[in-house]
Amino acid sequence: MSDDAHVSTPQRTDDEGRRAWLRGVAADVARLDRSSSAERAADVLRRSITEGALQPGAQLSEIELTEVLEVSRNTLREAFRLLTHEGLLVYKLHRGVFVPELDEHDVVDLYRLRRVLEVDVVRGLAERDPELPSSRLEPLRDDVETAQAAALGGRWPAVGTANMRFHRNLIGLADSSRLDDITGRLLAELRLLFHVMATPRELHEPYIVRNQALLELLEARDYERAADELHQYLVDSEQGLLAAFKAR
Amino acid sequence: MSDDAHVSTPQRTDDEGRRAWLRGVAADVARLDRSSSAERAADVLRRSITEGALQPGAQLSEIELTEVLEVSRNTLREAFRLLTHEGLLVYKLHRGVFVPELDEHDVVDLYRLRRVLEVDVVRGLAERDPELPSSRLEPLRDDVETAQAAALGGRWPAVGTANMRFHRNLIGLADSSRLDDITGRLLAELRLLFHVMATPRELHEPYIVRNQALLELLEARDYERAADELHQYLVDSEQGLLAAFKAR
DNA sequence: GAGTAGAGATTGTTCAACAATCCTGCAAGA
């Protein structure tokens, strides 16, 4: 079976390299054999998408992926469904699954939701102030330190990962499983957008210090100023992404 | 989608009756043979759950449902995934799918999100006031009239359906596909909670006139007062559900 | 060159089978 040929979409990816890479990640994940095969396959694909090995617009061939991931078509399709629900894949009836291509409109939509939800979480902390032990902020401290260390090493994608986990943990302060779900999806889609940035450094670097400032405001329990800072933070971040789109 | 008039059939694990009922709904939905089999199967199950034929805590047997819905196990499982994403089913590994049993904590969680999102939509309308033609409110008017008509006929489940569609259409004013998704899930879970109410009349009746009042504030473009009214509306609704739980 | 028919490829769905896991009931032992 001639397996190179038409990759169907305009952008071409290094097929050999990509498959080898996928195989490596597959072996990597196979060790932690918890959960179902479908979820494991979804894990591999999720990493491949968020880390950029599968670019927006790319089509995922069922036959190809059954061979690479070593699962049956049915199981693979179940993995597709999982990722579709996270917003990392889109189904087109009778045409297949694709990595979605987000645009400026999606940036606005995502950040609108982020602002509403994240800012509300911080403002809501004021009501449960006595209930919130300082230890709850521990994960946020870890994320800030991780981002700083990664920045020193020049590992900008790792900085981005730490930044996003900071916000996920920030949302986690609300103790809402549904909010956690929603945030997971929003941040996953955000990663899709990051790939339009030519230089990840400029995308992530400014927010290391701002996350730290935000954390200090939270530790001081000055939730009003923290909420304001977070709001402006998200406005600026949105502007940065939109500018990157225009300069693309 | 239409009238929920004939439903009822007070809860009973009457197996024969339930299967016959499911078969009826299946034939009902089979007519609109749009889209995939999985989505059609999901439609049937969704109605069965929201209308109370499948109670919270009930397990859905794969073998039984493949016979009733006349789809293969794989397709049925895909339907399960769709409903799982909507929050209408939960998976337990190697044990099967169940209709979730929500409690007071879920009520608080759901209403917290509803308040944040819906109130923000209304407040956000102020910024795009000139852009919002009155025709955008047409669906809301329809929903109010539908609810009023259903109330006159004593069809309280239909009143509930119209009320919920009112809020879905309210969210729709924001033109955010992600917000629509989230709302769909929140409202679906809310229907799960409605079944704890012994008398659907007391659950839905008070909100007909309040939806109308809200609509009038929107038509007058008094978004600030509309947002305040909506906020109080949701607080009261939450209290009503929590009271029903205590009285259960 | 534009439009159309058909071949090939891909997805949608079904079926049957087996493996893995969970639940039930019963018997043995303290």
Added chain:
DNA sequence: TCTTGCAGGATTGTTGAACAATCTCTACTC
């Protein structure tokens, strides 16, 4: 009596093959 352990049965998890439905691309006609 209570607990523990072990079959046995039932259900879910996963696979592979097969066929139908649909899309895409090529080649042909005009």
